[in-house]
Amino acid sequence: MIVLHHLNNSRSQRILWMLEELEIPYDLKRYERDPKTILAPPSLRKVHPLGKSPVITDGDATLAESGAIIEYLGQTYGDGRMIPAVGSADYRQYVYWMHYAEGSLMPPLLLRLVFEKIKTNPVPFFVKPIVRKIADETTRQFIGPQIKIHFDYVEAYLEQHEWMAGATITGADIQMSFPLEASVARGVAAGYPNIRQYVERFQARPAYQRALAAGGDYDYA
Numbered sequence: 001m002i003v004l005h006h007l008n009n010s011r012s013q014r015i016l017w018m019l020e021e022l023e024i025p026y027d028l029k030r031y032e033r034d035p036k037t038i039l040a041p042p043s044l045r046k047v048h049p050l051g052k053s054p055v056i057t058d059g060d061a062t063l064a065e066s067g068a069i070i071e072y073l074g075q076t077y078g079d080g081r082m083i084p085a086v087g088s089a090d091y092r093q094y095v096y097w098m099h100y101a102e103g104s105l106m107p108p109l110l111l112r113l114v115f116e117k118i119k120t121n122p123v124p125f126f127v128k129p130i131v132r133k134i135a136d137e138t139t140r141q142f143i144g145p146q147i148k149i150h151f152d153y154v155e156a157y158l159e160q161h162e163w164m165a166g167a168t169i170t171g172a173d174i175q176m177s178f179p180l181e182a183s184v185a186r187g188v189a190a191g192y193p194n195i196r197q198y199v200e201r202f203q204a205r206p207a208y209q210r211a212l213a214a215g216g217d218y219d220y221a
């Protein structure tokens, strides 16, 4: 039986959704973020040395990294679903977006989040204006323009495509869901109607809804 070690408000929601799309039986083991630090509890390190979520166990196999887990589930249990035919043009798109989501799109979004956090972190009052200025300028001059390049690119792609890799949903859509739905919810993707409609499209899927109900707390905003 597959066990999903599920951290609330995390990328683990992707795996729940993938399991629901494939209708694979699974057990959910829940872990709660520390409310102050928002880090995962140390108990998650007993499952995998990094202590990050998602992580699954399947028999004696332990797998981490959402992309690797989605790949594994598709290959092992997909029976042709959620992965385009190997060697096809759709498969090349699938591999590309699977890597792009965490490798290219997440880093500027994470940087933005970190600099937003820096602005609200407690610091001595006389340093606060300087900290805010540095954070705002870094976001304005570097992070913001990088995010715009990425969103313009994904928006243009979604103008032509309903799903990321072919005519039907695949694991690449699940991998792309996390950065895009968080960006829509936080207003970072305001002014990108194709991205918003794409997010609405996958959020309306029954399997996505079942995953939400199973996972509980998923406040990506």
Ligand SMILES: N[C@@H](CCC(=O)N[C@@H](CS)C(=O)NCC(=O)O)C(=O)O
Pocket (backbone or CB within 6 Å): 007, 009, 010, 011, 012, 038, 039, 040, 041, 051, 052, 053, 054, 064, 065, 066, 067, 102
């Ligand atoms: N690239 C990894 C990222 C894993 C990751 O950073 N997960 C976050 C949750 S979204 C986490 O475990 N954070 C808690 C912590 O760092 O303690 C993946 O896609 O699985």
